[in-house]
Amino acid sequence: MCYWYSGNVVQNWAAANQYCYGIGGTLAGTYNKSSLAQVENLITGSLYSTWTGLTKNGTTWAFFDRTTNAYLYQQWAKGEPDSGHGACGAIRKSSDPNQDGYLALGCQYSQPFLCSQKIASCPTQNFTTKTGSLNSPNYPNAYANNELCYYYITANSSNYFVILSFDVWVVEKNYDTVVIYDGYFPGPNAIQMANITIDPRNDTVSPFKNGFQTKSNIMTVIFSTDSIITYPGWKASYRTLYRTDPVYQNGTTGTVTSPNYPQSYPNDVEMYYYVTGPDGFQLQGTFTVFDTEVNRDYLVVYDGPDQFSPVIGNYSGYTTLPPSFITNGTTFTLYFQTDYSVAYKGFSLDWIIAFN
Structure with missing residues (x-):
């Protein structure tokens, strides 16, 4: 843990916490003897108590991250915490050990403050x-x-x-x-x-x-x-x-099928089909087979040239064939995806031009 002491910069408790947040940290706490020694070394000689991340939540005093431990109770100054003094915790280090430790203060007072920041550590x-x-x-x-x-x-x-x-x-x-x-x-x-x-x-x-x-x-x-x-x-x-290459079909009629059809399709597939008819015609699609793992493997039909076109239907299962459809324009797109386990026969879709 790294600490930063504000010195001559003084704020109330809330503003001090916001200041720490702005530099990538929070108001500090002392969770063990090592961290207490670091903090005392920084604030020794200050005429003011120093804001920390200690606050009162109901009847419990805890550090900024809402943690508390037995060691905290050993760090209170003599006679503290005094519930009548306030709900924010400051720490003091002076030449008189009897006056050292945490004390309760009103959160509105302007004091120096201590920020902490986790040492950057990011393993691959x-x-x-x-x-x-x-x-x-x-x-x-x-x-x-x-x-x-x-x-x-x-x-x-x-x-x-x-x-x-x-x-x-x-x-x-x-x-x-x-x-x-x-x-x-x-x-x-x-x-x-x-x-x-x-x-x-x-x-x-x-x-x-x-x-x-x-x-x-x-x-x-x-x-x-x-x-x-x-x-x-x-x-x-x-x-x-x-990996599967996209399928492109053009003309006046055709059939598109799932990979490996009529054998079972593979797992972990994502596949696109792009069908385009001649200008001036709509396209009609009719399913002759549809057999997929329910809610796991599915086919999406789009009314247009890509997957950002309006959705005609999203189909999964095997009990009934999806309904036939007619596009609004000269193209439609299919998107077929399967998960990592279980495979079925798949689908077969016949398409033909339809007059406007």
Whole structure:
């Protein structure tokens, strides 16, 4: 733990805590003899008591992170805590040991204060499971300043790729960043996919769509923070999927099927189908077979040229065939995804042009 003493900068308790937060820390506490010795060394000789992260919650005194321990009770100054004095805790170190220790004060008083900050420590993390999650250090509590964190997600063979999306993003804008690479960085073949400084979930402000997909079977994620200001951080989810090339069909009629049809489709598949008819015609689709694992493997039909088009239907199961459909334009898109276990026969869809 690192400590910073404000010296001639004085604030009330709430403002002092906000000041510490602004430099990437919190008001400090002393949890053992070692931390007490560090604090006493910093504040010795001060004419004022020094604000710490000690506050009263109901009838219990606890440090800023709501923890307390037996050692705290040994650190109170003589006659403290006096419940009539206030609900915020300060610490005093003087030439008279009988006057040293914690004391209760009114939170409104302006005093020097002591901030603490976790020493940046961010070991490299490796992920090899088919699905999982990763997050900033100390999440959901604030990450530290001056972090440099490496995360490697590796699928089990070159036939797979990695998809990552962010579930939570509360990060200092423009200064603390997540950089994503396709491949192993700092290897020579790594390609930077994104340098994220603003919330990737907000597509009105972010230049990236929240779904980062590699071409290789390795993704590198690097999180770096600057020297001031911290936030709760981020959390992301990933999955690895079997690589399949998209299917393109053009003309007036055709049939699209799941991979390996009429045999069972493979697990961990994500596959797109793009069907385009001639200008001036709509397209009609009719399912002749539909047999998938219920709620695990599914097919989405989009009324348009890509997965951002309106959804016609999202289908999973095997008891009934999905209904036929007619597009509003000359194209439709299919998206087929399977999970890591259990496989069925899949689907077969006939399509033909329909007159407007």
